[in-house]
Amino acid sequence: MSDTPSHTYDRSSTALASDESASSDALVIDGEVIAGRLWLGSSMYRSPDCMLQALDAGQPGFVTASARRQTARQITDNGYWGCLEQWLGQSQQQGKARILPNTAGCNSASEAVLLANMTRELFETDWIKLEVIGDDYTLQPDPFELLEAARELNRQGFKVLPYCTEDLVLCQKLLDVGCPAVMPWGAPIGTGRGLQNIAGLMTLRERLQDAVIVIDAGLGKPSQAAQALELGFDAVLLNTAVAHSPDPVAMAKAFAGAVEAGRTAHIAGLMAERDSAQASTPVLDMPFWHQK
Amino acid sequence: MATMHIAIAGGGLMGSLIAWQLARSGKRVTVLEKCDQHSPAAAGYTAAAMVAPYSERPISDNDVFRLGQRSLALWPQLIADLNQDSGERHRFHQNGSLLVAHPADRAEMEDLERHLTRHGLEGDSAIERLGRQRIGELEPELKNRFDQGLWMSTEGHLDNRPLLQMLHRTIVSLGGEVCYGQMVDTDDRVWKANGQRINADFYLDTRGVGAQPDMPQLRGVRGEVLWIQTSEVRISRPVRLLHPRYRLYLVPKGESRYILGATELESDDRSPVTVRSALELLSALYTLSPRFSEASILEMSSNLRPALPHHRPEIVVDGNVVSVNGLFRHGYLLAPALLERLAAQVEWFDISAQGNRSA
Numbered sequence: 001m002s003d004t005p006s007h008t009y010d011r012s013s014t015a016l017a018s019d020e021s022a023s024s025d026a027l028v029i030d031g032e033v034i035a036g037r038l039w040l041g042s043s044m045y046r047s048p049d050c051m052l053q054a055l056d057a058g059q060p061g062f063v064t065a066s067a068r069r070q071t072a073r074q075i076t077d078n079g080y081w082g083c084l085e086q087w088l089g090q091s092q093q094q095g096k097a098r099i100l101p102n103t104a105g106c107n108s109a110s111e112a113v114l115l116a117n118m119t120r121e122l123f124e125t126d127w128i129k130l131e132v133i134g135d136d137y138t139l140q141p142d143p144f145e146l147l148e149a150a151r152e153l154n155r156q157g158f159k160v161l162p163y164c165t166e167d168l169v170l171c172q173k174l175l176d177v178g179c180p181a182v183m184p185w186g187a188p189i190g191t192g193r194g195l196q197n198i199a200g201l202m203t204l205r206e207r208l209q210d211a212v213i214v215i216d217a218g219l220g221k222p223s224q225a226a227q228a229l230e231l232g233f234d235a236v237l238l239n240t241a242v243a244h245s246p247d248p249v250a251m252a253k254a255f256a257g258a259v260e261a262g263r264t265a266h267i268a269g270l271m272a273e274r275d276s277a278q279a280s281t282p283v284l285d286m287p288f289w290h291q292k
Numbered sequence: 293m294a295t296m297h298i299a300i301a302g303g304g305l306m307g308s309l310i311a312w313q314l315a316r317s318g319k320r321v322t323v324l325e326k327c328d329q330h331s332p333a334a335a336g337y338t339a340a341a342m343v344a345p346y347s348e349r350p351i352s353d354n355d356v357f358r359l360g361q362r363s364l365a366l367w368p369q370l371i372a373d374l375n376q377d378s379g380e381r382h383r384f385h386q387n388g389s390l391l392v393a394h395p396a397d398r399a400e401m402e403d404l405e406r407h408l409t410r411h412g413l414e415g416d417s418a419i420e421r422l423g424r425q426r427i428g429e430l431e432p433e434l435k436n437r438f439d440q441g442l443w444m445s446t447e448g449h450l451d452n453r454p455l456l457q458m459l460h461r462t463i464v465s466l467g468g469e470v471c472y473g474q475m476v477d478t479d480d481r482v483w484k485a486n487g488q489r490i491n492a493d494f495y496l497d498t499r500g501v502g503a504q505p506d507m508p509q510l511r512g513v514r515g516e517v518l519w520i521q522t523s524e525v526r527i528s529r530p531v532r533l534l535h536p537r538y539r540l541y542l543v544p545k546g547e548s549r550y551i552l553g554a555t556e557l558e559s560d561d562r563s564p565v566t567v568r569s570a571l572e573l574l575s576a577l578y579t580l581s582p583r584f585s586e587a588s589i590l591e592m593s594s595n596l597r598p599a600l601p602h603h604r605p606e607i608v609v610d611g612n613v614v615s616v617n618g619l620f621r622h623g624y625l626l627a628p629a630l631l632e633r634l635a636a637q638v639e640w641f642d643i644s645a646q647g648n649r650s651a
Contacts, residue, residue, distance in 0.1 A: 046351050047603035078560035079511030083601055190536055192399075244403060246350070246410040 025267060027061065027234055029212050030159050030180035035096045036061030037229065038259040039214070041239025045248060048083040054242055055087060055097065058252030061235065062100040063088065064129055067119040081122075100161065102129035107142070109149035116153055128153060129183070129216075129237075130162040139189045139217075143170045147177065154178030163216050166200040168207055181212035183237065186228065190240045192220020195227060205232050222251075222258030229262025230270060295320045296640070299483060299492035301476040302326075304334030305452070305623045306616050306630065307498035308459035309370075313631060313643040315466035316377055322492065323463060324474035324485045326502060332456065335500055338517060338595035340543040340551045341452035341624045342530050343367060344389050346418060346444040348625065350407035353604050356622060357411070359629035364446060366628035371450075378462040382455055385529075386448035389541075390422075390431060392441040393534040394579065400534035401440060418446040433525050433581050449530055449543055450624055478506055481613065494640055497615040500598040501560070510617060512560035512596030516569045517553035519545070520577070522587035533576050540576040549590065552577055556597075556621070565592035597621050605630055607637055614638055 027034045039062040045051035055063060065084060084099070091097040101119035106112040109132060116128045132149055134142025141164050153160045154177050162174050166184040174182050184204060187193035195201055196218065204213060215228040216237040225236045236259060245251035296319045300307045303325030311321045327333045345352070345360030352360070371384045393401045408414055420426075420443040428435030430443060460470045474485040478497065483490040497503055501512040527550065530543040543551050555569045570592060577584045600606055600618035605626050608615045616634065619626050634641045 047353070047599075047601060049602040052601075078513065078558055079509070080558040082511075246407050 034061040037235040038256050039237040044243040052087050054248040054252040057249045058256050060097050063097050064100045064102050066104040067101050099123050100127050100129050103131045106132050109145040112149040113152050127159045130160050147173055150174050150179055151177040166197055175211055183214040183216035185217040186215045187218025189217040191218055193218055194224035222254045225255055226258040226262035229259055230265045232266050297492045298494045299490050300496045302499035305336030306627050309627050311463045312459050315463050315468040317643045321468040323470040324476050325472050329472045335595050335597050336623045338593050340553050341450040343625050344447040347389050355604050360625040362629035370628055384448055387529045388443050388445040389447040389530040390443055391532045392438040397535055495613045501596045503617055509600055511599055513599045514557040514559045515597055516555040516565045516594045517551055518573050519551055519591040520587040521549045521590050523548045525583045565594050
């Protein structure tokens with residue numbers, strides 16, 4: 001595989017999409033159409049049934065799955081993935097959700113590369129959400145190990161979607177080693193704080209105009225997901241906000257609606273913020289010099 | 293008329309309770325248990341045996357919550373009956389459970405409140421909100437360690453290991469049989485134990501994860517617990533520590549012993565407790581009170597909880613075979629109420645005729 005980014009998503013085409021129907025606004029990563037801009041995790045649900053109902057309601061483009069057990073023993077299924085695989089099987093037939101295995105729980109490049117290879121066999125997919133944690137308390141990614149793992153996995157033909165920080169240089173280098181997208185965090189995993197460094201994320205968006213950028217982690221509210229899409233990010237990935245809601249099914253639906261609203265708003269074009277108020281209805285009979 | 297004979301596969305909590313109830317109503321029961329008498333492996337043996345419908349509300353289905361509330365009401369009488377039948381003394385401890393979160397994790401407390409409100413429990417008299425002082429009054433060991441907590445005042449717990457042994461003894465004293473080392477095979481509706489055909493009028497399958505060959509939907513969910521002992525620290529009721537990553541509890545088990553649990557891993561791996569899990573559990577213990585650091589670790593064990601995809605228990609009647617399974621992490625929470633449900637759903641499951649005891 002070459003060292004140049006192989007992503008094919010062209011942002012200029014979406015800028016022209018204003019007159020077209022929403023269905024032409026496909027998210028394409030590495031030449032493949034991803035069926036949705038909301039991506040969901042598959043852990044922490046009350047039960048597998050509850051998870052599948054939430055996935056039905058959220059219609060995610062990707063469903064992430066952690067292959068690593070905390071037992072770190074071997075990858076065997078106790079029936080949990082069976083449920084998910086069955087759902088995905090039905091879902092994929094309709095061209096919908098795909099599975100995105102992740103390397104959660106890895107702290108080094110070598111661990112992540114090994115686990116990625118195991119998941120490729122288990123889930124029969126080249127897609128991998130690359131996660132290499134550098135700090136166990138904040139679950140902040142380790143940018144150095146991440147880049148090393150990304151380089152190696154791209155070399156091995158994986159489609160690597162790296163979970164990273166919003167550091168511009170890191171994201172650029174991840175794209176340079178062949179990642180078809182980057183996935184900066186909005187906030188630390190599970191915090192639900194939304195986009196904490198909007199200026200930094202916007203720098204990414206503006207400087208990496210052709211790249212697919214997915215906001216991964218830290219989203220707690222549908223409005224935060226809508227904001228990410230409004231600002232031009234291509235998709236969002238979240239888990240806790242849905243799985244921990246008292247009603248995960250309704251919350252998945254809410255996120256799906258928010259993602260759609262945010263994306264549509266981005267395509268429509270947001271107005272610029274202004275310092276002074278501007279009435280939407282001109283009031284001709286009340287000249288300004290009559291105002292107190 | 294010949295006495296009705298019922299074979300029960302699985303001598304864990306559900307099977308033992310059923311067998312005892314049938315035996316005391318005059319039925320002939322045979323419990324077929326896979327394990328050796330001295331090395332039990334039922335999930336109910338490893339469990340912390342809490343009856344905590346309120347604490348478990350956020351992760352419980354409505355049916356599980358209702359059954360749990362019912363069990364809470366049923367356990368005292370069941371234990372009284374068991375004490376009467378056995379001539380022994382067992383206790384249902386019912387002094388509530390205490391839920392606390394460290395200041396950094398107070399969002400977990402807010403989340404729990406949101407769940408309780410959602411289920412209409414915000415004003416329930418069984419739930420008391422506690423401040424720093426009240427926590428110290430209930431559990432002096434935790435004084436000044438937590439700013440806020442919840443006391444689920446009606447919740448209880450059992451000394452499950454003695455209870456399971458007591459149930460087995462009582463079944464035998466009432467004329468029933470408990471056979472150990474029996475691998476039950478239910479192929480083609482013919483029950484065999486260690487290859488020998490079992491002839492009974494009715495069959496009850498309470499094998500938990502052991503029933504997997506007949507229930508493809510059933511999966512084992514790994515749980516790990518630690519037993520510790522210390523005379524330096526005294527905790528008088530189950531304490532749950534709310535944490536964003538782990539669900540942790542400490543339950544007093546008498547004689548200065550405590551059970552610390554439990555991990556919940558989507559894996560049917562039965563191998564011993566991992567270093568990582570032990571570190572997590574023990575770190576949580578240390579944050580409850582550093583004085584636990586001198587406690588002895590008596591045991592680390594792992595087991596599998598039998599779970600169905602909806603995480604509700606299921607009673608399935610198929611001719612003269614009844615299966616009860618899917619109690620998941622809620623065996624002691626569900627079992628008494630499931631006895632009632634069995635009696636209501638299964639015609640021959642009659643546990644009311646207490647005067648007909650043949651023993």
